[in-house]
Amino acid sequence: MFSGKIGFIGSGQMATALASGMLSAGLLQKDQLLACDVSSASAEKFAAVTGGQICPSIAMLTEKADVIFLSVKPQSMAGVLQTLSQVSTSREKLIISIAAGITLATLEAGLGGPGRIVRVMPNTPALVGAGASAFALSQGTHAASANRPSDSQIVRQLLETVGVAEEVPESLMDAVTGLSGSGPAYVYQIIEALSDGGVRVGLPRATATRLAAQTVLGAAQMVLSTKEHPGALKDAVTSPGGTTIAGLHALESGGLRAALMTAVVAATQRAKELGQPPR
Numbered sequence: 001m002f003s004g005k006i007g008f009i010g011s012g013q014m015a016t017a018l019a020s021g022m023l024s025a026g027l028l029q030k031d032q033l034l035a036c037d038v039s040s041a042s043a044e045k046f047a048a049v050t051g052g053q054i055c056p057s058i059a060m061l062t063e064k065a066d067v068i069f070l071s072v073k074p075q076s077m078a079g080v081l082q083t084l085s086q087v088s089t090s091r092e093k094l095i096i097s098i099a100a101g102i103t104l105a106t107l108e109a110g111l112g113g114p115g116r117i118v119r120v121m122p123n124t125p126a127l128v129g130a131g132a133s134a135f136a137l138s139q140g141t142h143a144a145s146a147n148r149p150s151d152s153q154i155v156r157q158l159l160e161t162v163g164v165a166e167e168v169p170e171s172l173m174d175a176v177t178g179l180s181g182s183g184p185a186y187v188y189q190i191i192e193a194l195s196d197g198g199v200r201v202g203l204p205r206a207t208a209t210r211l212a213a214q215t216v217l218g219a220a221q222m223v224l225s226t227k228e229h230p231g232a233l234k235d236a237v238t239s240p241g242g243t244t245i246a247g248l249h250a251l252e253s254g255g256l257r258a259a260l261m262t263a264v265v266a267a268t269q270r271a272k273e274l275g276q277p278p279r
């Protein structure tokens with residue numbers, strides 16, 4: 001159980017996924033959840049889904065929360081930092097930014113200097129407890145003390161409640177964004193295309209989508225559980241002269257691997273662009 005209060009500045013898709021996942025996992029109760037948003041519709045949806053309390057201002061949320069997630073889009077971050085920097089108690093709080101591309105240096109500058117600042121890249125499967133997150137700590141984060149875990153331990157506890165978490169150097173955070181931050185969308189495309197293939201050969205849509213999604217889930221679980229190389233697992237499916245090698249040949253001809261690699265590179269590059277100061 002997490003004993004403090006967690007606030008989300010920006011209560012949209014990712015904030016709702018994280019909060020819902022933490023609630024489902026029993027990490028905290030809804031009365032420990034706070035959110036504020038410039039969109040009342042977004043705030044009301046967050047409250048309806050999570051039961052969390054909506055704060056009318058960043059200042060009020062900051063006073064009440066022990067951990068503050070900055071979960072606005074990168075383009076909105078400068079204004080949030082400016083407001084937050086004017087709240088005197090903000091410097092005492094553990095501030096977790098989930099914004100693509102926004103660097104620790106930008107966060108520190110915007111908040112008025114070093115502090116308990118962490119950069120996290122989660123993804124939306126956190127909603128179902130199957131998230132993939134990475135985090136990078138700023139120099140101002142707290143080490144463990146006699147009566148309190150370290151900030152790294154707190155962040156890891158929060159993230160591991162809703163999936164897996166890896167600590168990485170900040171230099172790799174854009175790559176994490178390009179791979180696992182954006183990655184669920186790549187896989188949704190794959191699932192949808194596999195389902196279309198199933199429909200193309202006569203399966204009802206619902207059956208095709210369920211079988212496609214379960215095949216992706218099962219293959220992923222095989223990689224994670226067996227720790228075998230994906231290529232070895234692929235070979236175990238591929239009978240000589242059988243169906244799978246015919247399908248794999250078509251995928252190779254269609255450039256599947258290159259397309260997926262290029263997707264990660266493009267998304268990583270976009271994260272870097274989002275982290276650049278606006279011109």
Ligand SMILES: NC(=O)C1=CN([C@@H]2O[C@H](COP(=O)(O)OP(=O)(O)OC[C@H]3O[C@@H](n4cnc5c(N)ncnc54)[C@H](O)[C@@H]3O)[C@@H](O)[C@H]2O)C=CC1
Nearest residue numbers: 010012013014037038039042071072073074076099100122
């Ligand atoms: N959607 C995803 O799969 C992931 C998103 N992220 C990051 O999470 C952040 C949020 O992304 P989403 O949830 O997808 O966006 P979203 O648009 O669903 O949510 C952002 C929310 O912030 C609110 N907002 C904007 N300016 C604000 C302000 N000054 N004060 C309070 N609230 C404000 C908006 O009204 C909106 O409700 C982004 O920085 C994104 O890079 C990170 C990982 C995955």
Ligand SMILES: O=C(O)[C@@H]1CCC=N1
Nearest residue numbers: 099100177181182183
């Ligand atoms: O598309 C985006 O910019 C956000 C960050 C990672 C996933 N969604």
